[in-house]
Structure formats: structure tokens, C-alpha cells
Amino acid sequence: MSGTIEAPGGRLGRMISELAGWASPDLINLSHAILEMVDRRGSVKQPSxxxxxxxxxxxxxxxxxxxxxxxxxxxxxxxxxxxxxxxxxxxxxxxxxxxxxxxxxxxxxxxxxxxxxxxxxxxxxxxxxxxxxxxxxxxxxxxxxxxxxxx
Structure with missing residues (x-):
């Protein structure tokens, strides 16, 4: 099962960039990890x-x-x-x-x-x-x- 998410340059990427102003470092690290899991087509790469x-x-x-x-x-x-x-x-x-x-x-x-x-x-x-x-x-x-x- 894989979901689709907008690619890093899109809305999700902008939202994560905005987190930097107020979010905890753990949340920011998690957000970056999520972005790294998203490929160019916006599909989440996940193991079975x-x-x-x-x-x-x-x-x-x-x-x-x-x-x-x-x-x-x-x-x-x-x-x-x-x-x-x-x-x-x-x-x-x-x-x-x-x-x-x-x-x-x-x-x-x-x-x-x-x-x-x-x-x-x-x-x-x-x-x-x-x-x-x-x-x-x-x-x-x-x-x-x-x-x-x-x-």
C-alpha cells in the first residue's frame, strides 16, 4: 500500500519549511525524514x-x-x-x-x-x-x- 503526497517542492515542502520557525527539532527532523521518503512522483517509498x-x-x-x-x-x-x-x-x-x-x-x-x-x-x-x-x-x-x- 502506498499513499501519494505532493513532492518536496510543493505544498508539503513549504509547510515543513514554515515549521522551522516554531517546531521542535524532533518534529523538524521527522519532517525531513518524511520528505526523504517521498520520491519525485510523490509516492511514499516504504518497505513491505x-x-x-x-x-x-x-x-x-x-x-x-x-x-x-x-x-x-x-x-x-x-x-x-x-x-x-x-x-x-x-x-x-x-x-x-x-x-x-x-x-x-x-x-x-x-x-x-x-x-x-x-x-x-x-x-x-x-x-x-x-x-x-x-x-x-x-x-x-x-x-x-x-x-x-x-x-
Whole structure:
């Protein structure tokens, strides 16, 4: 699923330029990241849920099938939650679609994403602008217990 947004030189670009006068640095950085995601045709470039699952599984050392399985051990549960949160953060997918992609329901996706909001915020401040999905996953998994706590 991809949405369309006016290209950086258009109305969206002007709106973001106007933010510089009053917005927080975090909001301005987010705005620049959004502009970088928009290609010349105005289409948002976003990874697929499958690409995110594959990247997180590779970093965590579990199989993609494990992320959608019924397994609840920490070795699978943490990467699953990280992948769900990244799906919400990096795509336009809704909670129902994310939950379905992981064999879960909407409520599970909402809980996982909300629980990992502080972890997404930390990763957003620490990963470089050109970071891969794997970089995001590594940063989130490395700080999981410190930010989210033991599960």
C-alpha cells in the first residue's frame, strides 16, 4: 500500500519549511525524514511488512515463520514485537493488517506498538538517517530490556 503526497517542492515542502520557525527539532527532523521518503512522483517509498519481518528475523536469529508462530518465549516474542512496531512506524499499514501479518489480532498489534513507542523514539534518535531496517532492529533489540523491561 502506498499513499501519494505532493513532492518536496510543493505544498508539503513549504509547510515543513514554515515549521522551522516554531517546531521542535524532533518534529523538524521527522519532517525531513518524511520528505526523504517521498520520491519525485510523490509516492511514499516504504518497505513491505514481509521485508520488515525478514530483516528483523535475520537480526534476531529466528525464522520468519517463528515471528508468526504461537511461540511465546523471549527469543521470539521480543523480535515479533519489534517487527510489529517497525511495521507501524515504517509503513502506512493499520493495526489489523499488522496483526494479521503476524498471526495475531488487532489488539495484540496495538499493545505491541504502544509498548514499544519509547523504544522507537530512542532508535529514531540513535540510528543514522540512512539506516536500514536491520539497523533499526539491532538498535531496538539492544535496548529492549533497558527501555521496555523484562518480559
Amino acid at each position: 511488512l514481509k521485508q520488515i519481518k525478514e530483516a528483523v528475523a535475520g537480526v534476531a536469529g529466528v525464522s520468519v515463520d517463528d515471528l508468526s508462530s504461537e511461540r511465546r518465549d523471549r527469543a521470539v516474542k521480543r523480535p515479533r514485537k519489534v517487527a510489529m512496531a517497525l511495521c507501524k512506524h515504517l509503513t502506512l499499514a493499520g493495526y489489523s493488517r499488522i496483526g494479521n501479518a503476524f498471526g495475531r489480532d488487532k489488539a495484540n498489534a496495538i499493545r505491541a506498538c504502544r509498548q514499544l513507542d519509547p523504544l522507537i523514539a530512542l532508535a529514531a534518535r540513535t540510528v543514522p538517517p540512512d539506516a536500514t531496517i536491520g539497523d533499526w532492529a539491532r538498535a531496538m533489540l539492544a535496548n529492549y530490556e533497558h527501555i521496555v523491561g523484562a518480559d
